[in-house]
Amino acid sequence: xxxxxxxxxxxxxxxxxxxxxxxxxxxxxxxxxxxxxxxxxxxxxxxxxxxxxxxxxxxxxxxxxxxxxxxxxxxxxxxxxxxxxxxxxxxxxxxxxxxxxxxxxxxxxxxxxxxxxxxxxxxxxxxxxxxxxxxxxxxxxxxxxxxxxxxxxxxxxxxxxxxxxxxxxxxxxxxxxxxxxxxxxxxxxxxxxxxxxxxxxxxxxxx
Amino acid sequence: xxxxxxxxxxxxxxxxxxxxxxxxxxxxxxxxxxxxxxxxxxxxxxxxxxxxxxxxxxxxxxxxxxxxxxxxxxxxxxxxxxxxxxxxxxxxxxxxxxxxxxxxxxxxxxxxxxxxxxxxxxxxxxxxxxxxxxxxxxxxxxxxxxxxxxxxxxxxxxxxxxxxxxxxxxxxxxxxxxxxxxxxxxxxxxxxxxxxxxxxxxxxxxxxxxxxxxxxxxxxxxxxxxxxxxxxxxxxxxxxxxxxxxxxxxx
Numbered sequence: 145x146x147x148x149x150x151x152x153x154x155x156x157x158x159x160x161x162x163x164x165x166x167x168x169x170x171x172x173x174x175x176x177x178x179x180x181x182x183x184x185x186x187x188x189x190x191x192x193x194x195x196x197x198x199x200x201x202x203x204x205x206x207x208x209x210x211x212x213x214x215x216x217x218x219x220x221x222x223x224x225x226x227x228x229x230x231x232x233x234x235x236x237x238x239x240x241x242x243x244x245x246x247x248x249x250x251x252x253x254x255x256x257x258x259x260x261x262x263x264x265x266x267x268x269x270x271x272x273x274x275x276x277x278x279x280x281x282x283x284x285x286x287x288x289x290x291x292x293x294x295x296x297x298x299x300x301x302x303x304x305x306x307x308x309x310x311x312x313x314x315x316x317x318x319x320x321x322x323x324x325x326x327x328x329x330x331x332x333x334x335x336x337x338x339x340x341x342x343x344x345x346x347x348x349x350x351x
Numbered sequence: 352x353x354x355x356x357x358x359x360x361x362x363x364x365x366x367x368x369x370x371x372x373x374x375x376x377x378x379x380x381x382x383x384x385x386x387x388x389x390x391x392x393x394x395x396x397x398x399x400x401x402x403x404x405x406x407x408x409x410x411x412x413x414x415x416x417x418x419x420x421x422x423x424x425x426x427x428x429x430x431x432x433x434x435x436x437x438x439x440x441x442x443x444x445x446x447x448x449x450x451x452x453x454x455x456x457x458x459x460x461x462x463x464x465x466x467x468x469x470x471x472x473x474x475x476x477x478x479x480x481x482x483x484x485x486x487x488x489x490x491x492x493x494x495x496x497x498x499x500x501x502x503x504x505x506x507x508x509x510x511x512x513x514x515x516x517x518x519x520x521x522x523x524x525x526x527x528x529x530x531x532x533x534x535x536x537x538x539x540x541x542x543x544x545x546x547x548x549x550x551x552x553x554x555x556x557x558x559x560x561x562x563x564x565x566x567x568x569x570x571x572x573x574x575x576x577x578x579x580x581x582x583x584x585x586x587x588x589x590x591x592x593x594x595x596x597x598x599x600x601x602x
Contacts, residue, residue, distance in 0.1 A: 195466055197601045222468045231459025237398050242391075249387040250467045 146224045146297040147173040147210045149194065149329060154203035156189055163189055166203065169345055173210075173297075176320065176330035178338050181347030187333035188229065190347070191300045194331065195227040207298075223252070224297040228304060232287035236276030240267065240286050243275055248293035261293035264319060265312070280307035288316060291323075299323065301332040313339065384469050388477050396447065396485035403489040406443045410490055413439035414497035425502040432501035433511075433562035436494055440515055440558075441551045444522040447486050448547070449540040451478055451530040456600060465601060471594035479527040479589065487519025498562070507565055514561050514571075517578045518554040524585035525550040531593035534600035553581050 151169040155162070163186030171177055179187045192198045194205055196217065207220040234243050244267065248258050262268055265285040270278060278286065284307045291299060299320075305313050317339035320330055324340075332338060396402050417435050421427060455461040464474050494515035495508035503511070529547035533539040561574035 192462075192601075195462070197462060197465060197598075199602060218470075221466060222470075225466055227462055227466050229459055229462060231457075231462070233455075233458055233460035233463040235395060235454075235458065235460065238391075238394065242394070246387055246391050247463060250384055250463065252384070252468060 145209055146207045146215065146220055146329065147327070148208040148212070149298060149331070150206050150208065151194075152204050152206065154193070154205065155201045156186055156193055156198070157201050158186070158189055164347060171329050171331060171343075173327040173329060174324050176324055176332065176338065176340065176342040178342045178344050179331060179333040179347065180335070180344055185347040187347060188302050191227065191229070191302055191331065191333060194298075195225055195300055196221045197227075225300065226251070226291055226294070226296045226298065227300045227302075228287060228291065229302045230306070232283055234275045234283060234287060236274065238275060239271065240273055240275055240278065241271040244271075244286060244289050244293065247287075247290040251290060251294035251296065253294040257293040257295065258289075261289035261291075264292050264315065265289050266315075281309055281312065284308055285312055288319075292319060297327075298329045299331070301330065303333060303335070305334070305336065384467055385473070385477060388464075388469075388474065389481055392478055392481035393485055395450075396481065402447045402450070403486050406446045406486050407489050407493045409446060410439050410443040410493050410497060413442060414500060417501065429502035432498050432503045433559040433566070435501060436498045436503075436511070436515075436562075437518070437555045437559040439497065440490055440494055440518065441522065441548070441555055443490055444486065444519065444526060444551075445544050445547065447482070448526045448530045448543050449533075451482060451527055452534055452597065452600075453530065453539050456534055461597065461601060465597075471597055472590040475527060475531065475590045475593040475597070476586070479524045479586075479593075482527060483520050483523035487523050488516060491515035491519050503562070504566070507562060510565055510571060511562060514558045514575060514578060517575065517582055518558040521554040521578070521582035521585045522551060524582070524589040528585075528589040528593045528596070531596040531600075534596060550585075554578055557581060 149171045151167055154167040154169075155165045156167075157163060167190075169177075179190065181187055189198055193200050205217065207215040207217060207224075209215055233247070238246075244261065245258055248261065262271070265288055267286060267289055270282055270286065275283065275286070284304075288304065305316065308316060320338070321340055323330065330342075414436065418428060421431075452461065455464065465471060467474075469477075491512050495511040498511050499505060499508060526543070526547050529543045529550065530539075532546055533542040536542050557574050557578040561571040561578065564574060565571045
């Protein structure tokens with residue numbers, strides 16, 4: 145179980161461009177952090193690096209449990225990390241029900257996790273529709289469903305609120321707050337402020 | 352929003368995976384993940400416009416064109432029937448390869464697959480096996496019909512299907528490797544064909560060799576054994592190379 149995420153002197157480049165150098169950062173259980181910065185400063189890249197999809201040039205990304213023991217990063221990422229990018233990984237030809245249950249099954253879920261996800265994000269009327277027929281906001285709610293359906297400690301979110309309307313933004317804010325209360329961790333790349341008190345990690349303007 | 356206490360928390364005890372314990376029982380979760388990915392892959396293969404049927408139709412078209420191009424004489428067709436059937440089989444196996452990883456990369460599903468319990472090597476194996484089941488086996492059933500139409504003796508039909516199924520396993524793994532290597536490239540589909548067709552040469556040689564031997568009354572065993580050896584070799588090597596290629600495309 146992840147209780148802390150720490151980035152130690154992390155450097156990341158994409159192609160020729162240096163995104164940041166020697167970034168130090170720590171996130172504890174129950175904390176949320178808003179990742180801010182201009183377009184192209186590396187918010188998405190940082191999230192993907194934490195999820196293990198990009199190898200950093202230098203420095204390290206470490207996960208710790210409650211007793212400050214290091215966790216095996218591969219194990220931690222495979223069991224306790226959610227990555228929700230702006231691509232939601234949903235297949236247009238399948239029904240919302242099939243996609244939601246696949247995503248939750250694939251990431252591992254509790255007995256009634258999927259039902260909770262359906263209830264939380266009001267997915268019931270959408271379940272029998274093909275994903276291609278859903279609007280952007282509906283697709284996003286379906287994708288957010290896996291955060292609830294498959295309980296994992298660290299949420300890496302990339303512009304999670306983008307296509308949501310005011311009502312579902314409020315619901316999602318509540319979901320995030322519950323996750324934090326249950327000692328979860330959230331690292332979210334955002335342009336608008338998150339609807340709760342959070343720390344901020346600013347990657348700055350484009351150099 | 353209702354029922355606040357019922358929302359599952361990430362640190363709830365999980366029925367299928369009791370926490371934490373030094374020897375965490377991983378098997379049930381892994382088996383479940385394997386099964387759901389298999390089901391998804393098969394439903395995607397069959398769902399999007401009947402892909403396997405298209406491959407079979409393409410196979411039938413290719414074998415139907417040959418008599419028109421080379422003349423309908425059974426005397427001229429029969430000696431090359433096995434070779435042509437295998438050539439058509441190899442080409443038909445290329446058709447759905449682009450779908451295998453490229454779509455998942457484009458819509459972000461590959462990121463989801465990479466953050467599951469199973470390593471990417473297993474994802475690769477599951478995808479290649481489902482490619483074999485969804486496309487290779489239907490083609491293996493079509494192969495005897497095509498060979499028969501080209502003048503192959505009827506009693507060789509079971510052998511043709513068996514060889515095509517074995518060869519199809521090799522095609523699936525090497526084809527999936529090609530699909531992984533071509534990830535993110537422009538004109539990926541064409542690139543896959545160019546990368547993969549040379550790798551298809553050994554199964555084509557062994558497969559048509561087995562049939563040619565059988566036509567002459569010789570036992571086809573040795574050629575079939577080589578075909579099986581190739582398929583197993585591909586099944587062992589391709590997952591590691593393919594998973595590395597996928598990681599590279601994601602980074």
